[in-house]
Amino acid sequence: MVEPCALFEDIVADIDALFLFSPTGSEYEDATELEETPVVVVDTDNTVEADKFVAVPLEFDDIEDRIRFALEGATEQELVEPGDQVAAALSLFGDDRDMIARVRVRDGTHGIYDLFTDSRADPAVIRDAFDVAIELGKKGQKGKPVGALFVVGDAGNVMNKSRPLSYNPFEKSHVHVGDPIVNVMLKEFSRLDGAFVISDSGKIVSAYRYLEPSAEGVDIPKGLGARHMAAGAITRDTGAVAIVLSESDALVRAFKGGDLILELDPEEY
Amino acid sequence: MVDLLANVSIEMQYLWAALILVFGLFGGYVIGQLNRQLLFGLGVEEAVEGTSLERTARNFGTDTITVLARSTAWIIYLFAIVYSLQVAGFVQTSVLLSRGADLLPSYVLAVLVFMGGLLAGDKVEMSVDERLKGVKFPEVSLVGRILRYTVIFVAVLFALAQIGVAVEVLFILLGAYLFAFIVLTATALHQLLAAGGAGLYILLSEPFSIGDRVAIGNREGVVQEVDLFVTTIEQDGRSYLVPNHLVLRKGATLIRD
Numbered sequence: 122m123v124e125p126c127a128l129f130e131d132i133v134a135d136i137d138a139l140f141l142f143s144p145t146g147s148e149y150e151d152a153t154e155l156e157e158t159p160v161v162v163v164d165t166d167n168t169v170e171a172d173k174f175v176a177v178p179l180e181f182d183d184i185e186d187r188i189r190f191a192l193e194g195a196t197e198q199e200l201v202e203p204g205d206q207v208a209a210a211l212s213l214f215g216d217d218r219d220m221i222a223r224v225r226v227r228d229g230t231h232g233i234y235d236l237f238t239d240s241r242a243d244p245a246v247i248r249d250a251f252d253v254a255i256e257l258g259k260k261g262q263k264g265k266p267v268g269a270l271f272v273v274g275d276a277g278n279v280m281n282k283s284r285p286l287s288y289n290p291f292e293k294s295h296v297h298v299g300d301p302i303v304n305v306m307l308k309e310f311s312r313l314d315g316a317f318v319i320s321d322s323g324k325i326v327s328a329y330r331y332l333e334p335s336a337e338g339v340d341i342p343k344g345l346g347a348r349h350m351a352a353g354a355i356t357r358d359t360g361a362v363a364i365v366l367s368e369s370d371a372l373v374r375a376f377k378g379g380d381l382i383l384e385l386d387p388e389e390y
Numbered sequence: 391m392v393d394l395l396a397n398v399s400i401e402m403q404y405l406w407a408a409l410i411l412v413f414g415l416f417g418g419y420v421i422g423q424l425n426r427q428l429l430f431g432l433g434v435e436e437a438v439e440g441t442s443l444e445r446t447a448r449n450f451g452t453d454t455i456t457v458l459a460r461s462t463a464w465i466i467y468l469f470a471i472v473y474s475l476q477v478a479g480f481v482q483t484s485v486l487l488s489r490g491a492d493l494l495p496s497y498v499l500a501v502l503v504f505m506g507g508l509l510a511g512d513k514v515e516m517s518v519d520e521r522l523k524g525v526k527f528p529e530v531s532l533v534g535r536i537l538r539y540t541v542i543f544v545a546v547l548f549a550l551a552q553i554g555v556a557v558e559v560l561f562i563l564l565g566a567y568l569f570a571f572i573v574l575t576a577t578a579l580h581q582l583l584a585a586g587g588a589g590l591y592i593l594l595s596e597p598f599s600i601g602d603r604v605a606i607g608n609r610e611g612v613v614q615e616v617d618l619f620v621t622t623i624e625q626d627g628r629s630y631l632v633p634n635h636l637v638l639r640k641g642a643t644l645i646r647d
Binding site: 275276277278279280281292293295318320321322324326 | 593594596599600601603612613614615617623624
């Protein structure tokens with residue numbers, strides 16, 4: 122007679138660290154009782170005030186993305202080393218803790234971590250741009266789905282590789298993405314075509330920009346339209362990242378260096 | 391009033407004394423309660439929340455508002471008792487009364503000023519600490535503490551001056567301290583102030599905007615960022631941070647081609 126616990130106990134046997142994703146206060150308290158194993162908390166905010174904490178900008182849809190991001194963040198803070206075996210406890214189906222994965226920490230960074238931490242723009246600015254795109258994707262413009270394109274960072278070069286489609290409503294204004302009023306403004310301005318240009322520090326430089334990068338050799342998945350092509354191409358030509366809300370399938374996608382890095386469904390948030 | 395009462399019979403004197411006592415006690419209680427309501431209404435409770443004075447008061451099982459309200463009530467009680475004793479003719483209190491009437495208000499005021507100073511000092515420290523919480527630099531908490539003691543020092547000074555202690559030396563000390571502070575700040579920050587002033591002009595009138603190619607002094611590049619203090623221009627992978635006062639002093643050349 123074998124208990125299920127015993128059958129799978131080697132999943133958490135000899136781990137170098139335990140990663141708790143979005144734990145409650147009491148859960149974290151319990152986990153800190155583990156004396157041998159360091160506990161790393163992964164969340165958008167450090168609500169449990171853990172010593173070892175990795176901030177994630179968004180709750181990624183993809184569970185692998187989520188774990189990878191946490192591991193890379195922890196490696197950066199030197200909480201774990203490449204080669205360590207760690208266990209990640211997270212919630213896959215509901216809000217309750219329902220899965221444990223055993224992962225080996227790998228060397229180097231992959232796309233999503235790189236997108237947030239190694240871009241020209243501040244991670245907070247990129248996160249705010251995502252928030253706006255997700256918000257826009259959820260609500261749309263007066264109930265109709267809208268598309269939008271945010272080009273974040275390296276604004277000087279982006280402006281030089283684009284031209285205005287209409288007068289710039291953000292001229293001589295000093296609003297930053299993440300300001301409460303901005304969501305409303307961006308929603309209104311998303312009615313017209315063209316890209317929003319956002320600087321490294323989050324200042325909204327312009328709306329209604331027609332991007333003119335050379336799209337030669339930019340390879341984006343088939344089926345995506347001109348907006349995504351422009352987004353991919355501008356990130357290859359400049360140091361910007363592009364966040365696109367698709368009008369047809371209402372997904373939010375992020376491009377960097379000409380590649381599609383991340384795909385999110387706004388309905389999940 | 392004492393002269394007026396001198397002619398009335400002894401019974402009337404007792405009656406007057408009792409009336410004054412009752413009225414004084416009643417009035418003191420009502421004014422104490424009113425004071426309490428007023429302090430609550432002014433939001434004093436929230437204002438003193440978490441300050442060390444409030445904590446001390448709580449240790450004694452009370453709070454700042456109650457202490458303040460009680461003390462006004464007690465001052466009135468005291469006056470009522472002394473005055474009624476005088477009227478009844480039990481004690482010859484006119485000397486006590488006149489000196490008390492002279493001194494008491496200023497002492498009360500001094501205590502109030504001192505308490506106000508303690509509260510304000512605490513408040514200043516708390517709000518400054520709150521503001522600086524995002525700054526991950528432990529020594530920064532010194533700023534709040536210095537401000538707190540400055541406020542308390544000024545309050546003590548006023549309180550002492552109120553009760554007639556010679557404080558000229560302390561005032562000179564305060565003056566010297568403030569002077570040194572202002573001079574030091576001005577010297578330390580004059581670059582930033584100049585840059586901020588110029589930055590205000592640049593931000594408001596936007597003579598060049600992000601994406602324009604400009605030359606400032608011997609630097610040339612594409613404007614990437616303009617904030618209050620610096621303008622960032624970039625050329626061939628190099629970012630130059632140009633302080634805004636230099637932008638105005640050296641002049642910026644817009645390059646159109």
